[in-house]
Amino acid sequence: MTTLVAARGLKKRFGDMTAVDDVSLSVSRGEVVGFLGPNGAGKSTTMKMITGFLEPDTGTAEVGGHDVWRDPAAAKAKLGYLPEGAPAYGDMPVADFLSFVGKMRGLRKAELTNRLAEMAERVRLTEVWSRPIEALSKGYRRRVGIAQALIHDPDVLILDEPTDGLDPNQKHEMRNLIREIAPNKSIIVSTHILEEVEAVCSRAVIIASGKIVADATPRDLVGSKDDGRAIQIRIGSPEEASVIEKIKPLAEGAELEVMERMNGSTRVLLRYNDKPEDTHAIETRLKSADLPVEDVGIYRPRLEDVFRDVTTRIH
Numbered sequence: 001m002t003t004l005v006a007a008r009g010l011k012k013r014f015g016d017m018t019a020v021d022d023v024s025l026s027v028s029r030g031e032v033v034g035f036l037g038p039n040g041a042g043k044s045t046t047m048k049m050i051t052g053f054l055e056p057d058t059g060t061a062e063v064g065g066h067d068v069w070r071d072p073a074a075a076k077a078k079l080g081y082l083p084e085g086a087p088a089y090g091d092m093p094v095a096d097f098l099s100f101v102g103k104m105r106g107l108r109k110a111e112l113t114n115r116l117a118e119m120a121e122r123v124r125l126t127e128v129w130s131r132p133i134e135a136l137s138k139g140y141r142r143r144v145g146i147a148q149a150l151i152h153d154p155d156v157l158i159l160d161e162p163t164d165g166l167d168p169n170q171k172h173e174m175r176n177l178i179r180e181i182a183p184n185k186s187i188i189v190s191t192h193i194l195e196e197v198e199a200v201c202s203r204a205v206i207i208a209s210g211k212i213v214a215d216a217t218p219r220d221l222v223g224s225k226d227d228g229r230a231i232q233i234r235i236g237s238p239e240e241a242s243v244i245e246k247i248k249p250l251a252e253g254a255e256l257e258v259m260e261r262m263n264g265s266t267r268v269l270l271r272y273n274d275k276p277e278d279t280h281a282i283e284t285r286l287k288s289a290d291l292p293v294e295d296v297g298i299y300r301p302r303l304e305d306v307f308r309d310v311t312t313r314i315h
């Protein structure tokens with residue numbers, strides 16, 4: 001498989017703070033990588049170094065086989081970038097803006113006309129083609145952002161929060177579009193939305209405190225935490241301390257952990273060293289102790305749980 005993005009040992013400090021600490025990342029053609037991490041983890045700084053907007057202290061980045069610092073023009077020709085927020089030049093009509101970006105990207109005459117037509121159709125912009133960007137809804141503005149990143153048909157696409165602020169229908173369309181264009185490109189999508197990663201990404205890379213802490217398919221990430229040795233209990237009470245106190249003596253041999261509190265319920269995890277005991281037995285015991293049990297079952301982790309687990313450990 002062709003490697004289209006190759007970052008090696010990227011490091012960036014701001015004053016005393018190490019924002020990105022020895023990050024290496026390779027992305028092959030056809031891969032869609034979800035780049036995840038808590039706020040301040042180093043996602044944007046890493047993406048800026050890969051796109052050539054920020055020089056690393058150490059390390060290198062190649063796009064389409066070209067070093068982004070030694071051969072920036074060749075690297076940038078292979079790259080489309082959707083930054084956060086709306087495209088600039090709000091008073092320009094969509095057609096003029098995309099034509100301008102296309103020309104800047106070196107497209108001429110027939111090729112430019114063809115690419116503009118393809119963008120209008122593929123990114124579904126026909127309806128707003130002659131309208132000024134500032135008069136568009138957020139969803140359409142985001143699509144214009146995608147179209148400007150795609151106009152020169154780059155091999156590599158870097159998308160910063162592409163569905164941020166879109167309504168559920170627009171999110172769905174954006175994900176379809178990413179899936180549609182994915183087979184011939186390498187795509188890195190930074191997002192906080194984990195369901196988006198499960199929907200469109202073939203790989204999830206999680207960064208925390210500047211270091212990569214997980215890199216696998218979403219399914220493998222979840223699978224790695226699924227040893228079938230934990231039981232999940234939902235209790236219809238938000239009082240987590242008293243819930244834990246009451247469960248403790250009824251769940252011998254288990255380590256207790258509060259997973260979340262939501263809508264007046266507390267989700268508690270019972271982790272066992274071996275095969276857990278029967279869920280019905282536990283349920284009966286909890287009910288006889290007058291605990292408002294809503295649900296008891298074998299714990300099947302979600303990507304969200306894995307994310308929390310790998311990003312909250314002390315590094």
Ligand SMILES: Nc1ncnc2c1ncn2[C@@H]1O[C@H](COP(=O)(O)OP(=O)(O)OP(=O)(O)O)[C@@H](O)[C@H]1O
Nearest residue numbers: 014017018019037038039040041042043044045046
């Ligand atoms: N130009 C800068 N000067 C000083 N510190 C910076 C600069 N850019 C980023 N940082 C710091 O580097 C760290 C990583 O920031 P970065 O923006 O890469 O995180 P992020 O993962 O993209 O976060 P978010 O999800 O909030 O966008 C943060 O602590 C941030 O405050």
